[in-house]
Amino acid sequence: MKHWWLVVVSLVVLLSACGSNDGMQHGSGMPVGNMPVLTVGTLEIYAPRAMAGAKGQTTGGFLTLKNTGAAAERLLGAWCDAATMTQVHETVMDGDVMRMREVESIEVPAGGMVELKHGGYHIMLMDLKQDLKAGESTLCTLKFESAGEVTVSFVVMSR
Ligand SMILES: [Cu+2]
Numbered sequence: 001m002k003h004w005w006l007v008v009v010s011l012v013v014l015l016s017a018c019g020s021n022d023g024m025q026h027g028s029g030m031p032v033g034n035m036p037v038l039t040v041g042t043l044e045i046y047a048p049r050a051m052a053g054a055k056g057q058t059t060g061g062f063l064t065l066k067n068t069g070a071a072a073e074r075l076l077g078a079w080c081d082a083a084t085m086t087q088v089h090e091t092v093m094d095g096d097v098m099r100m101r102e103v104e105s106i107e108v109p110a111g112g113m114v115e116l117k118h119g120g121y122h123i124m125l126m127d128l129k130q131d132l133k134a135g136e137s138t139l140c141t142l143k144f145e146s147a148g149e150v151t152v153s154f155v156v157m158s159r
Helices: 002-022
Strands: 038-040 043-051 059-067 073-080 083-094 097-102 106-108 113-116 122-128 137-144 148-157
Touching (some): 122 137
Antiparallel strands (some): 073 106
16 A cells, blocks of 8 residues: 555646646747647647847747648748847858858648757847846747638747
């Protein structure tokens, strides 16, 4: 009987350890198990966030896109209120140098998911019009091939 209780206790510890990952997210991790902040048709948007930056600086925006539909969806562009110019970028290795370049679109395959994150696809908020401080939020409009234009609030995260 004692042995049985030990198993129960260790299960509870395991579950609570997993639960702690579902809380506040820092940087690029996707909040596993969280609900989408927005669902438009078969497109689900998770965890839109931007890194803090000072006026005039350039900073990154990240989110996860999930497509529950039977046809591919595409992110075609983004415009953020806080940025003078917004581009959709990918990060590529040029030899051993990391470079970023603008992409025309990002495909979210049918039934698939794309994570915009550090070192991969991201939204580039260029020449910030104002300081973006952790805890604030900024609106970005994302343009999708099927879902159309969708405005999402990006939470500003500390660097
Ligand atoms: Cu970039």
